[in-house]
Amino acid sequence: MTYRGMTVEEIKINGDKGTPISAYTARPSGPGPFPGVVLVHHLPGWSEIYCEMTRKFAHHGYIAICANLYERNGQGNPDDVAAKVRAEGGVPDAQVVGDTEAAVKWIRAQPGLNGKVGVFGSCSGGRHAFLYACHKKDVDACVDLWGGRVVMGKEELNAKTPTPPIELTKSLSCPLLGIFGNEDRAPSPEQVDQHEAELKKHGKAYEFHRYDGAGHGIFYYHRPLYRVEQALDGWNKVFAFFGKHLAR
Amino acid sequence: MCTSIVEIAAAEGMAKREDDWFALTHSVVAYDHARHAVLADVITIDFVNTSLPPSARAAVELTLDAAKALNAALAKAIAEAEIEEAERSQGLERMRLGAPAPAAPSRIAA
Secondary structure, three states: OOOOOEEEEEEEEEOHHHOEEEEEEEEEOOOOOEEEEEEEOOOOOOOHHHHHHHHHHHHOOOEEEEEOOOHHHOOOOHHHHHHHHHHOOOOOHHHHHHHHHHHHHHHHOOOOEEEEEEEEEEOHHHHHHHHHHHHOOOOOEEEEEOOOOOOOOHHHOOOOOOOOHHHHHHHOOOOEEEEEEOOOOOOOHHHHHHHHHHHHHOOOOEEEEEEOOOOOOOOOOOOOOOOHHHHHHHHHHHHHHHHHHOOO | OOOOOEEEEEOOOEEEEOOEEEEOOEEEEEEEEOOOOOOOEEEEEEEEOOOOOOOOEEEEEEOHHHHHHHHHHHHHHHHHHHHHHHHHHHHHHHHHHOOOOOOOOOOOOO
16 A cells, blocks of 8 residues: 655654754654654765655655764765765764664654564665664664675774674574675675575574676666666565564 | 775865865765766765865765876876975075086976
8 A cells, every 4th residue: 555645854853872863754644553664874875865765665654764874974965964974984883773773762652653663774774774673672674775894804893883793693683684786896795695694594584685787776766876677676575575574 | 885995084285165165184085886977886085174064075976997097197296296396495405505506407308
């Protein structure tokens, strides 16, 4: 069922350590009950495509929220803010987990929620979504779209990213859907293999789908990375996965 | 970021955005997916001032070949600039000691 009517708002939530951050929300019209989805944006920031995807989830019957993980780094064009974040060495993983937890709490407080919440992200947001589902137990399904740096070398570790997410796999608290392009280098197919082996080792529920003829950013229709057939199939898999795990 | 190819260098100088110039603190060089160029992965160079709002940024997205050409041009210009600087230093030193200047500039190429 789809919902053409929806309410879209920009709100403030108390993010990590109680810091107010902005969030974009979309709620389908009607009383529900609706499942919820927390979107974790990618490195290009709290950008237009993440607002569109937030609305896309509402269109498909989900209460959705996407928090601005770069709020503390300044205001302005998302490209410029993302460049500032890059110049400052990225945002700390722990802070992203705290901000995402605030978004989950906001969804869980919404009237008409069916009690189920998923977390969804692409690129660095896919990595962060997986990281969140390993650190916390308050989400019911996780979607990681081509998240790079789940597997990390020791030379990549620092105070902001102290632990390779793959090492947290044993703590994954919900089913995981992964979508990857076989021509991607970050993550490479070999890194996806390593992650899959770790999921199997710990007996985790997961689905990995790997597309030929695609690399990174398969769903980004505004970029040359876009692959229409794989993107359409991939979206179907996302909604089937959430439909299965977030139904009540 | 999905690639971890990011190099950050301290920068002293200025950059232009629209009609304004701003002082720089850093040059950031990365290899990642393009945000604007109709290309997959690109070398991005951001000239920024991290103490100013995010709009204090002059940015380019270059193909690898264009980045290599820029790198070569930079290397050549820097090498020539260092010769110029060395000659200037030598000239200042000669003036200080009252010595005569050499007959011809040493930098003129054949």
